[in-house]
Amino acid sequence: MSSSRDMELTQRFLALQGIAAEAAALAMRYFEDRDSLAISLKGAQDWLTEADGAVETLIRQRVAEAFPDDGVLGEEGGGAVADRLWIVDPIDGTANFAHGDRTWCVSIGFMMNGTPELGCIAAPALGEIYLARKGHGATLNGKPIRAAATNDIARSTLEHGWSPRLPVEQYLATVARLFGAGANVKRSASGALGVAAVACGRTDGYVEGHINSWDVAGGVVIAAEAGARVSDFFAGDWTSGNPIIVAAPGVADAVAEVSGIALSPAASGTD
Ligand code: IPD
Ligand code: CA
Numbered sequence: 001m002s003s004s005r006d007m008e009l010t011q012r013f014l015a016l017q018g019i020a021a022e023a024a025a026l027a028m029r030y031f032e033d034r035d036s037l038a039i040s041l042k043g044a045q046d047w048l049t050e051a052d053g054a055v056e057t058l059i060r061q062r063v064a065e066a067f068p069d070d071g072v073l074g075e076e077g078g079g080a081v082a083d084r085l086w087i088v089d090p091i092d093g094t095a096n097f098a099h100g101d102r103t104w105c106v107s108i109g110f111m112m113n114g115t116p117e118l119g120c121i122a123a124p125a126l127g128e129i130y131l132a133r134k135g136h137g138a139t140l141n142g143k144p145i146r147a148a149a150t151n152d153i154a155r156s157t158l159e160h161g162w163s164p165r166l167p168v169e170q171y172l173a174t175v176a177r178l179f180g181a182g183a184n185v186k187r188s189a190s191g192a193l194g195v196a197a198v199a200c201g202r203t204d205g206y207v208e209g210h211i212n213s214w215d216v217a218g219g220v221v222i223a224a225e226a227g228a229r230v231s232d233f234f235a236g237d238w239t240s241g242n243p244i245i246v247a248a249p250g251v252a253d254a255v256a257e258v259s260g261i262a263l264s265p266a267a268s269g270t271d
Pocket of ligand 1: 046089091092093094095161162163188189190191192208210211212215
């Protein structure tokens, strides 16, 4: 028997897929016509393109049409926490997008009563759509995905996200410790796709000392459903961002210890 909560989530899961596909197609049109795009900096290395605002506006319109009482929190337009909340990054990896690098995505998460329930990360320039519903598994282009079975940090590939919101010295010191533990450390410059990469086993961990909710709201559901361990980003006050760690279960404790970014005990994956 399906509860009204299940029905609400099913409706939103279906809508999420349509909204993400439409948003990704719009973002892709801007990307393909990048030479005529207005590109600016909001702050140091904080990129903004015309596409960010247009894609977020489209997502807000579609959510308002289908679920007028739901809240939307977006990177460009802000918003407030609500019982039914869509968290939107219209373009994650904006620096990549602005430079013509295909590693960017539209990221949408949905939370009900404070719990992340649905996630979609659409990367149209890569031809990839990640999707998950809590308790129902995670997919990439419709096929189930799992986090890697890696169990030795010295065999791991990790991504350490960076932004100018924290001192670069802190970032470099953490990178040095991870290399010191034998990891291969990289940075692809899209936090959402970084988390998705852990979910499908392309990397063994993603860490960042401070990241915003719109970067990870979709990814945490996808990664947890793929069996990764995910820190409890949305516990407590998350509205001004938090640290994040998402890792393959066999290296998660080691990555947490070396990076100094805690895994909450309540925040393990679904298996
Ligand atoms: C940034 C990217 C980056 C991450 C930063 C984010 P933006 O978002 O996800 O990889 O390290 O924390 O702010 O500016 O590309 O939307
Ligand atoms: Ca972002």
